Amino acid sequence: MKGASFWQQVWHTLLNLLFVPRCAVCGTRLPPGSELPLCPMCRTLYENDKEVTCPVCAGRMGDCLCVPRDMPRCGVRRMVKLFRYRPGADDASAKMIYALKHRNLKILQDFFAKELALPLSGLVEQPGEWVVTYPPRSKGAGRRDGFDHAGALAAALAKCLGCRFTCAFIREDGAKDSQQKRLSRTARFAAARKSYRLRPQQGLAGKHVIVVDDVVTTGATLAACARLLRHEGAVKEVVFAVLAQTPSQKGRV
Ligand SMILES: [Zn+2]
Numbered sequence: 001m002k003g004a005s006f007w008q009q010v011w012h013t014l015l016n017l018l019f020v021p022r023c024a025v026c027g028t029r030l031p032p033g034s035e036l037p038l039c040p041m042c043r044t045l046y047e048n049d050k051e052v053t054c055p056v057c058a059g060r061m062g063d064c065l066c067v068p069r070d071m072p073r074c075g076v077r078r079m080v081k082l083f084r085y086r087p088g089a090d091d092a093s094a095k096m097i098y099a100l101k102h103r104n105l106k107i108l109q110d111f112f113a114k115e116l117a118l119p120l121s122g123l124v125e126q127p128g129e130w131v132v133t134y135p136p137r138s139k140g141a142g143r144r145d146g147f148d149h150a151g152a153l154a155a156a157l158a159k160c161l162g163c164r165f166t167c168a169f170i171r172e173d174g175a176k177d178s179q180q181k182r183l184s185r186t187a188r189f190a191a192a193r194k195s196y197r198l199r200p201q202q203g204l205a206g207k208h209v210i211v212v213d214d215v216v217t218t219g220a221t222l223a224a225c226a227r228l229l230r231h232e233g234a235v236k237e238v239v240f241a242v243l244a245q246t247p248s249q250k251g252r253v
């Protein structure tokens with residue numbers, strides 16, 4: 001009996017270590033049952049990160065639906081985004097994106113899904129007409145972390161909005177995600193076009209489709225997905241929903 005209680009204690013200690021919710025930014029322990037992935041201080045920092053002015057309409061970025069100016073025309077006129085992304089920066093939001101990519105944290109996925117659902121709820125009047133999907137990562141990247149963060153985010157968003165979630169795309173293992181980062185802008189668009197195929201019989205014709213991703217940089221991946229959805233999937237409309245937008249090197253967005 002003594003042995004059993006010892007192992008029970010070890011088990012509980014392990015469970016606590018593994019499952020005690022911690023702040024996704026600073027790692028501080030959160031109260032049990034916490035619905036937010038952030039401690040109060042990091043929540044304030046995150047809210048500050050969201051106070052970004054949109055360079056296209058000069059309004060608050062999170063409230064507008066502007067598409068980046070240097071994104072080539074792919075027939076998408078509405079994009080929901082929350083903040084600006086500076087890779088490797090000390091921003092609370094950048095650290096949250098890092099945690100989203102590398103740790104399969106449901107609390108963080110649900111938090112970001114709710115954040116995106118807020119501006120989208122004005123558009124999604126009839127959830128039955130809307131479908132949520134995402135561009136899958138290359139097999140190498142997916143295998144390394146054991147999950148696809150954009151897929152998890154898209155599924156959580158579909159649940160928030162009450163609409164259907166589907167894996168609309170098949171990823172060809174051409175250019176790996178890590179290789180794509182080193183390509184020039186033009187090469188990136190060409191590679192993205194070759195990287196995705198539309199899965200047949202998704203019932204997307206005539207639907208509004210939300211394509212979810214974490215960060216938009218050149219927009220090559222999202223543009224490739226939008227083209228497939230419009231030309232092969234015959235969808236009514238494509239809307240992008242991303243957490244963050246990277247400012248382009250030219251200073252434009
Ligand atoms: Zn914190």
Ligand SMILES: [Zn+2]
Binds near residue numbers: 056057059064
């Ligand atoms: Zn705007």
